[in-house]
Amino acid sequence: MKTLVLVKEIYLEGFRNIGNFLIQKYFKIFAWFSFIMFFIVLYAFIYRIATGFAFD
Numbered sequence: 390m391k392t393l394v395l396v397k398e399i400y401l402e403g404f405r406n407i408g409n410f411l412i413q414k415y416f417k418i419f420a421w422f423s424f425i426m427f428f429i430v431l432y433a434f435i436y437r438i439a440t441g442f443a444f445d
Contacts, residue, residue, distance in 0.1 A: 400420070407413040437444075 403420075404413055404417060407416065
């Protein structure tokens with residue numbers, strides 16, 4: 390739980406002092422897109438491990 394709070398604080402601190410509204414929204418969308426893509430890759434990797442895929 391402490392790790393999730395730290396990630397949340399890093400996320401909020403990263404966007405706190407960005408001045409331009411458009412740039413701030415762009416980086417927030419890019420951050421969420423990156424999180425989603427990371428979890429898709431993590432899901433695909435776990436699925437491959439669970440189904441016995443041979444990593445040669």
